[in-house]
Amino acid sequence: MFDIADRDIKFLPGVGPQRAALLEKELNIRTYRDLLYYFPYKYIDRSRLFQIRELVADMPYVQLSGEITSFETVGEGYQKRLVAHFTDGTGEIDLVWFKGLKYVTDRYKVHTPYVVFGKPSQYGTKINIAHPDLDAADKIVFSTMGMQPYYNTTEKMKRAGLNSRMMEKLTHALMEQLKEPLPETLPECVLKEHKLAPLMESLRTMHYPNSDESVRMARYRLKFEELFYVQLNILRYTHDRRRQRGGFVFPRVGELFNGFYHDHLPFALTNAQKRVLREIRQDMGSGKQMNRLLQGDVGSGKTMVALMSALLAVDNHFQVSIMAPTEILAEQHAETFAKQLEGLPVKCALLTGSVKGKKREAILKELAEGEIQILIGTHALLEDTVKFHNLGLVVIDEQHRFGVAQRARLWNKNVYAPHVLVMTATPIPRTLAMTLYGDLDVSVIDELPPGRKPVKTLHQYDAQRVSINRGIRQQIEQGRQVYVVYPLIKESEKIDLKNLEEGYRQMVEDFPDYEICMVHGKMTPAEKEAEMQRFANHETHIMVATTVIEVGVNVPNASVMVIENAERFGLSQLHQLRGRVGRGADQSYCILVTGYKLSEDTRKRIEIMTQTNDGFEIAEADLKLRGPGDLEGTQQSGLAFNLRIANLAKDGQLLAYVRDVAARIVEEDPDRNKPEYALAWSQLQKLRKNNVDWSSIS
Ligand code: ADP
Ligand code: MG
Numbered sequence: 001m002f003d004i005a006d007r008d009i010k011f012l013p014g015v016g017p018q019r020a021a022l023l024e025k026e027l028n029i030r031t032y033r034d035l036l037y038y039f040p041y042k043y044i045d046r047s048r049l050f051q052i053r054e055l056v057a058d059m060p061y062v063q064l065s066g067e068i069t070s071f072e073t074v075g076e077g078y079q080k081r082l083v084a085h086f087t088d089g090t091g092e093i094d095l096v097w098f099k100g101l102k103y104v105t106d107r108y109k110v111h112t113p114y115v116v117f118g119k120p121s122q123y124g125t126k127i128n129i130a131h132p133d134l135d136a137a138d139k140i141v142f143s144t145m146g147m148q149p150y151y152n153t154t155e156k157m158k159r160a161g162l163n164s165r166m167m168e169k170l171t172h173a174l175m176e177q178l179k180e181p182l183p184e185t186l187p188e189c190v191l192k193e194h195k196l197a198p199l200m201e202s203l204r205t206m207h208y209p210n211s212d213e214s215v216r217m218a219r220y221r222l223k224f225e226e227l228f229y230v231q232l233n234i235l236r237y238t239h240d241r242r243r244q245r246g247g248f249v250f251p252r253v254g255e256l257f258n259g260f261y262h263d264h265l266p267f268a269l270t271n272a273q274k275r276v277l278r279e280i281r282q283d284m285g286s287g288k289q290m291n292r293l294l295q296g297d298v299g300s301g302k303t304m305v306a307l308m309s310a311l312l313a314v315d316n317h318f319q320v321s322i323m324a325p326t327e328i329l330a331e332q333h334a335e336t337f338a339k340q341l342e343g344l345p346v347k348c349a350l351l352t353g354s355v356k357g358k359k360r361e362a363i364l365k366e367l368a369e370g371e372i373q374i375l376i377g378t379h380a381l382l383e384d385t386v387k388f389h390n391l392g393l394v395v396i397d398e399q400h401r402f403g404v405a406q407r408a409r410l411w412n413k414n415v416y417a418p419h420v421l422v423m424t425a426t427p428i429p430r431t432l433a434m435t436l437y438g439d440l441d442v443s444v445i446d447e448l449p450p451g452r453k454p455v456k457t458l459h460q461y462d463a464q465r466v467s468i469n470r471g472i473r474q475q476i477e478q479g480r481q482v483y484v485v486y487p488l489i490k491e492s493e494k495i496d497l498k499n500l501e502e503g504y505r506q507m508v509e510d511f512p513d514y515e516i517c518m519v520h521g522k523m524t525p526a527e528k529e530a531e532m533q534r535f536a537n538h539e540t541h542i543m544v545a546t547t548v549i550e551v552g553v554n555v556p557n558a559s560v561m562v563i564e565n566a567e568r569f570g571l572s573q574l575h576q577l578r579g580r581v582g583r584g585a586d587q588s589y590c591i592l593v594t595g596y597k598l599s600e601d602t603r604k605r606i607e608i609m610t611q612t613n614d615g616f617e618i619a620e621a622d623l624k625l626r627g628p629g630d631l632e633g634t635q636q637s638g639l640a641f642n643l644r645i646a647n648l649a650k651d652g653q654l655l656a657y658v659r660d661v662a663a664r665i666v667e668e669d670p671d672r673n674k675p676e677y678a679l680a681w682s683q684l685q686k687l688r689k690n691n692v693d694w695s696s697i698s
Pocket of ligand 2: 397
């Protein structure tokens, strides 16, 4: 059956092909439904006009009708502002602008009737309204208007006449076209139990609300629905997987594990490491397939957990693969494993893209025969040519992008899916974890090995180079080493490389008596490796690098991390980079170097970095500052349906609530044949069909 909501937007009266193209390009609005779900960002209550003499400070938003008697510019520099004296016959107030002064004076005229909307506040002895909305009074018809919706539109749209007012007209036309209400998308019993407004009523209210309360109800219902289907989807998937697939049972803690624990372990495990290992052992002995996310800040000792989990698998005659995001990190893991496991009867091998020819063939053969027990490598391990004899455990390191879809590819490597342990130092806020990794159990290492001193973080400006260099010299004189990192953005790799090379030359000039090396992504793995090795051996004092060092290198003697152009890094990246120092017993420093001119957001980011070392706090702040859409992983995961109204940064509480609702339904109706939930399952089916990424999962 044809659904009118799917009709091309160009057929809507008042749109046509040109505006349709613009709507699609600017706002991704293609169909009637898209427009219906394009909600106003605010509403203005046009039902009441206030008089100026009634106003007191701290009133909520008010609407006034009157005229500007004169304009005046006051103050200097950043205090400079434009004041319009405004009267309605009952009194006078000041309208104030701090920005866009020219726009205002060009646009608004004295002695012309305007309707003003804004929030009164006290300024000295007077009441004023800063940055009010002004509308020509003759354009507003009070009798027909309650709350007026305001839609975000772009500059391009405004130039083509598609401003907020026009969007309002179009949604009006749309409502006329939708003679039949759209079918309900949530089951009756869910609506009733959670006191939710019906779909069509909610959509209508979003565009034509009659009170703040009705908007609140409508918004709640629509957010509820979005989050509900995201959760129903992921919980259904988890449920099925658990039901259909058993897991290998690793019943014994054998000689290898015990031998290592008693005779080889170079330090005492932290309590957090012990707890996590217990959780992992329990999972792997349960008969269910383990799917565990291990979160632990940089330097918290995740590698040791991976290694000991691997030994458990090998003790039970299974193979293990350890996947790292880069060759360098894979190589480092291989070295760590080789060193730690020296003298123990277990065979490890490294397989990356650079292992070729005869050597590769030999590894693949030994792997297929089960002779190699632990294989360490990069994504190359996922290729079809890599065949295991009996893969029992997969450890995925530092891969917060490894969502459900990617993990699903591992299922095909075996009859049973191997146990999976995903490790990440990028803490994931709870709300994101529930959507992105909603099917994973979570373990947390919330304790650093003893003796670590938290890294001290300072913010310095470019112009303070002399003092930055003095600090660097001091540290090197004390026998420490230093990283200097430059940002790298793919689109302009050439420019970035120039930055890096200039920075390198500058350092060579500033520190003629020290050895300085340079590492960047354009070098071959062998070249990079050689430079890293030199640094690790303390043959060089300063390493100038791009973010290639973000994950990987472990040089406990390095105590200073200078991050150049720190304004160009995101919070979690800054945190990751900072984690490269503070790995030894000495006090370490992270210097964030920026220019003087910083945006509000950047200032906040830098401030957060200087105030806390807590990865979870930083992740939450990151989510709030950037919004979830930008966070790595949400796009690729294929899990989050496009959220139009819910916001993972703000709606955490609702998300948790809705998750419980969805969980109960999955439990109550595992075979999906209860009539009361039929609508939920069919709606989910529909949503899944519209989301291509899903195909790789089921
Ligand atoms: P990450 O969690 O960032 O992967 P690593 O596993 O690389 O951290 O560990 C960082 C450093 O801490 C390594 O040098 C490792 O040997 C050391 N380490 C790990 N666990 C402990 C412990 N319990 N006691 C002391 N040092 C430890
Ligand atoms: Mg690690």
